[in-house]
Amino acid sequence: MSEDGTDDRTAHLVERMFSGDRVALARLMTLVENRAAELPALMSRVYPRTGGAHVIGITGPPGAGKSTLTDRLTARFRALGKKVGVVAVDPTSPFIGGAVLGDRIRMQSHFLDPGVFIRSLASRGSHGGVARATRDVIRLLDAYGSDVVLVETVGVGQTELDVMRLADTTIVVLVPEAGDAVQVMKAGLLEIADLFVVNKADREGAERMKSELMQMLHLRPASTWSIPVLLTQAAADVGVDEVLRALEAHRGLGQADPERARLRRERRADDLIDLLDEELRRRLAVGLDEGADGLARMMDAVRGGTLDPYTAALRILDDARTLSALLMRPREQ
Amino acid sequence: MSEDGTDDRTAHLVERMFSGDRVALARLMTLVENRAAELPALMSRVYPRTGGAHVIGITGPPGAGKSTLTDRLTARFRALGKKVGVVAVDPTSPFIGGAVLGDRIRMQSHFLDPGVFIRSLASRGSHGGVARATRDVIRLLDAYGSDVVLVETVGVGQTELDVMRLADTTIVVLVPEAGDAVQVMKAGLLEIADLFVVNKADREGAERMKSELMQMLHLRPASTWSIPVLLTQAAADVGVDEVLRALEAHRGLGQADPERARLRRERRADDLIDLLDEELRRRLAVGLDEGADGLARMMDAVRGGTLDPYTAALRILDDARTLSALLMRPREQ
Numbered sequence: 060m061s062e063d064g065t066d067d068r069t070a071h072l073v074e075r076m077f078s079g080d081r082v083a084l085a086r087l088m089t090l091v092e093n094r095a096a097e098l099p100a101l102m103s104r105v106y107p108r109t110g111g112a113h114v115i116g117i118t119g120p121p122g123a124g125k126s127t128l129t130d131r132l133t134a135r136f137r138a139l140g141k142k143v144g145v146v147a148v149d150p151t152s153p154f155i156g157g158a159v160l161g162d163r164i165r166m167q168s169h170f171l172d173p174g175v176f177i178r179s180l181a182s183r184g185s186h187g188g189v190a191r192a193t194r195d196v197i198r199l200l201d202a203y204g205s206d207v208v209l210v211e212t213v214g215v216g217q218t219e220l221d222v223m224r225l226a227d228t229t230i231v232v233l234v235p236e237a238g239d240a241v242q243v244m245k246a247g248l249l250e251i252a253d254l255f256v257v258n259k260a261d262r263e264g265a266e267r268m269k270s271e272l273m274q275m276l277h278l279r280p281a282s283t284w285s286i287p288v289l290l291t292q293a294a295a296d297v298g299v300d301e302v303l304r305a306l307e308a309h310r311g312l313g314q315a316d317p318e319r320a321r322l323r324r325e326r327r328a329d330d331l332i333d334l335l336d337e338e339l340r341r342r343l344a345v346g347l348d349e350g351a352d353g354l355a356r357m358m359d360a361v362r363g364g365t366l367d368p369y370t371a372a373l374r375i376l377d378d379a380r381t382l383s384a385l386l387m388r389p390r391e392q
Numbered sequence: 393m394s395e396d397g398t399d400d401r402t403a404h405l406v407e408r409m410f411s412g413d414r415v416a417l418a419r420l421m422t423l424v425e426n427r428a429a430e431l432p433a434l435m436s437r438v439y440p441r442t443g444g445a446h447v448i449g450i451t452g453p454p455g456a457g458k459s460t461l462t463d464r465l466t467a468r469f470r471a472l473g474k475k476v477g478v479v480a481v482d483p484t485s486p487f488i489g490g491a492v493l494g495d496r497i498r499m500q501s502h503f504l505d506p507g508v509f510i511r512s513l514a515s516r517g518s519h520g521g522v523a524r525a526t527r528d529v530i531r532l533l534d535a536y537g538s539d540v541v542l543v544e545t546v547g548v549g550q551t552e553l554d555v556m557r558l559a560d561t562t563i564v565v566l567v568p569e570a571g572d573a574v575q576v577m578k579a580g581l582l583e584i585a586d587l588f589v590v591n592k593a594d595r596e597g598a599e600r601m602k603s604e605l606m607q608m609l610h611l612r613p614a615s616t617w618s619i620p621v622l623l624t625q626a627a628a629d630v631g632v633d634e635v636l637r638a639l640e641a642h643r644g645l646g647q648a649d650p651e652r653a654r655l656r657r658e659r660r661a662d663d664l665i666d667l668l669d670e671e672l673r674r675r676l677a678v679g680l681d682e683g684a685d686g687l688a689r690m691m692d693a694v695r696g697g698t699l700d701p702y703t704a705a706l707r708i709l710d711d712a713r714t715l716s717a718l719l720m721r722p723r724e725q
Contacts, residue, residue, distance in 0.1 A: 099703075099709075100706060103706060107700070121453065324695040330694075331694050332673065335708060336669065336673045336676060339676075340665065343668055344665055361660050361664050362657040367439035367440070368439075368660055368661075369433070370436040370439075372432045373433060373436060376668065386719055
């Protein structure tokens with residue numbers, strides 16, 4: 060075990076990842092996805108190498124064609140000689156297992172390309188765990204030397220909105236039949252979009268949806284970036300070049316924007332709170348489960364319903380000795 | 393301030409709520425939604441009165457007709473003389489504000505009915521905050537004496553799946569054009585559904601979607617509950633009685649199911665961890681922001697990007713005195 064808490068094996072994995080070893084990268088991603096206790100130590104080694112990648116979020120309702128667009132953009136970036144990372148955030152599907160990833164087959168051509176690294180993250184667990192794992196996987200891909208990291212969500216909900224906050228540029232993909240623009244607004248997508256794509260634009264209603272979106276965008280406060288609404292048929296590779304150009308234009312702008320600089324500052328402070336909170340939550344769960352400091356009887360009462368969790372929480376928070384026993388345990392050496 | 397940490401005014405609000413005061417209920421909901429520090433004390437008073445309501449979750453992609461179905465079910469339950477609570481979980485829409493709630497106008501007839509209480513929860517913030525606020529708002533409605541609590545989400549993603557875990561019975565609402573059944577599986581909806589509703593069933597593809605869903609359901613392990621797939625046209629009030637019957641049948645079953653009893657036990661333990669974690673996270677955020685115990689310089693370095701958050705987290709976790717100063721601060725009396 061080295062001084063900073065990573066064991067030598069992990070430190071070695073990080074070094075191998077820096078030198079371009081894909082197997083090492085995959086193993087580090089597994090550590091990150093499992094939220095291993097050594098995660099802060101691992102990531103503190105990785106962090107100094109981050110900041111070079113353009114992180115592009117791709118979200119929208121199921122069936123909008125996000126995977127296809129991701130595939131097309133990957134091909135474009137590869138043609139430009141760029142190294143690409145792809146993160147697909149999929150919900151858990153415990154009894155179907157890997158089967159739902161079948162449509163990743165579309166990405167199959169890229170699997171054999173050493174310039175592309177693809178990772179599916181199951182969005183198991185709650186409490187912000189998915190967004191945290193995604194954040195750290197993006198950073199691994201960034202430190203690995205990816206020029207572009209594409210982050211695709213399957214669902215569209217609060218967690219997916221959180222994931223999109225990790226992106227430098229966010230694409231919201233819709234289809235003409237996805238409902239009217241009001242549904243988009245209701246799903247919170249209007250606030251996060253840097254770029255709208257109306258995919259499957261050969262279908263009826265595409266132009267109507269585009270003009271509805273543009274009308275809604277006029278309600279936004281004036282900004283240095285005017286959000287484009289682009290029509291694509293990703294499956295037929297139509298309109299993808301325009302998406303690429305808009306991505307580049309948005310990136311060029313983003314670096315200088317003072318509002319984005321402020322958000323970056325706040326995000327770093329939030330990251331610190333998240334990391335501390337994650338470790339404390341881990342200690343809480345372990346300590347309560349083991350019945351630390353005589354808590355076993357209290358936990359039985361809570362599980363059995365004879366003591367409500369609110370009253371139990373108050374008792375623990377009011378008892379400095381118990382709280383300290385739960386939280387201040389020395390880290391395992 | 394009384395012994396358990398609620399101030400007298402809050403204790404008084406709780407008493408008024410128990411006696412049927414809607415204004416008191418609304419104020420308590422605001423305290424809960426704002427995650428007031430006195431929340432555990434407040435909820436420990438409320439909790440003993442909970443357990444009587446049938447909590448019904450309604451989720452599915454935007455535009456599927458969830459609000460309309462909620463409206464129709466509310467009318468049915470009212471006709472049966474039942475007291476109904478409705479919680480609508482809406483994503484934040486900071487610059488549009490309340491406008492997106494315009495479609496709640498559909499629920500307008502119920503707003504004037506003293507037997508119905510409707511609350512919209514903005515899903516602002518992350519870190520499980522929405523699911524927590526929703527859980528506590530459901531409990532307030534339960535303790536208020538609601539026979540049924542309908543919980544409707546706008547989006548469909550990880551947070552929405554978490555919210556649905558709070559329900560005794562979950563309805564997944566789809567429309568024929570929502571894509572094929574594989575999309576449903578991808579969005580994680582198959583695992584949480586106790587009941588599928590294919591709404592707008594007069595449209596093309598409804599029967600096909602129904603048979604696809606039923607085929608997928610055959611892949612599930614055998615269970616005491618066979619998940620029905622019902623066709624509705626909620627706007628025309630067609631098929632709603634069948635939904636109601638399925639809800640009642642599922643409820644009758646749910647009480648006795650040993651698997652559900654086990655989940656309830658685990659959920660109570662999780663609730664306790666959540667409550668403790670929420671308070672500790674609050675203390676962390678305040679302490680770091682105020683630069684407790686000389687942390688101000690470290691926070692500046694983190695915000696400015698000269699110290700990465702992972703290294704900062706390790707330093708704090710390794711320093712028992714600082715950690716203690718952050719977490720063990722006495723509660724304000």
